[in-house]
Amino acid sequence: MEAVAVIVALIFAVLVALGVIATVKTVRAVKRGVDRTVTQARRTVEDTRLKARQYVQPGAAGEVAQLRLSLRTSMRATQEALRLAAPEDASLSEALQLFERLSAHGHELDEELRRLEAEPDRERIAACLPELRERTERVRESADSLRWAAQDRARRFAEDDLEALSGQIRMEAGALRHWTVEEPEGTAPAAGRPESASSGPAAGPAADRGADRAARPETGPAAEQAVGERPAITGGAEAWQPGYSWQKARRPESTT
Numbered sequence: 001m002e003a004v005a006v007i008v009a010l011i012f013a014v015l016v017a018l019g020v021i022a023t024v025k026t027v028r029a030v031k032r033g034v035d036r037t038v039t040q041a042r043r044t045v046e047d048t049r050l051k052a053r054q055y056v057q058p059g060a061a062g063e064v065a066q067l068r069l070s071l072r073t074s075m076r077a078t079q080e081a082l083r084l085a086a087p088e089d090a091s092l093s094e095a096l097q098l099f100e101r102l103s104a105h106g107h108e109l110d111e112e113l114r115r116l117e118a119e120p121d122r123e124r125i126a127a128c129l130p131e132l133r134e135r136t137e138r139v140r141e142s143a144d145s146l147r148w149a150a151q152d153r154a155r156r157f158a159e160d161d162l163e164a165l166s167g168q169i170r171m172e173a174g175a176l177r178h179w180t181v182e183e184p185e186g187t188a189p190a191a192g193r194p195e196s197a198s199s200g201p202a203a204g205p206a207a208d209r210g211a212d213r214a215a216r217p218e219t220g221p222a223a224e225q226a227v228g229e230r231p232a233i234t235g236g237a238e239a240w241q242p243g244y245s246w247q248k249a250r251r252p253e254s255t256t
Helices: 002-056 060-085 090-117 122-176 204-215 221-229
Strands: none
Touching: 002 060, 060 090, 060 122, 090 122
16 A cells, blocks of 8 residues: 555656646746747837938938948848758858857947947047948948858759759659660561560461461351351441451351
């Protein structure tokens, strides 16, 4: 009895532990989903604000917003392209490391541009803008270069794979159409008669004699008995036509 109680207690403890683990994993998954949703919402709001700011505020302030928007768009597109292509291509691991280093410079530049947006002194903004514009262009060109190289590499691999697959399909299609291969002259079988193993030089006279016997109409009692059992396919007024071995001779009708 005590052993049963111990087993029940152990089973209950295991179930409780599994329930706690499942609950913790669910909470963490929900938290990650909420964090991703919040981050996406903040990103969307920030991008919308920058788009509105570059049109509403002309001059240096609007250009700062435009620089931030172009920088964020380029870095985000490159990150997404490398993230999707890296699991299928191990050669992009070094490109990912380079992008991580580039992202550090991009975040630092975006933070400087954000502080410059809040700067009330227009002369200060105009003085810092050329240097920030040059840095933004350099970061954008580097990010675009990585993204375009990854895209070109994936496109090249897809073209090579498609070319190899097309070659294999052409070979298989040719093998399936084996009857279109021209046979040597003099070895082709006669039309309407399949080639068999007995169609050799020794079987020629025997085949000719069999064809002659099949072509000649049968006469005598056997022919009359056969005709009596199975009537001819053709009508009574038609004459027998030679040339096909499965046709039977007609028994002549009596004129008496």
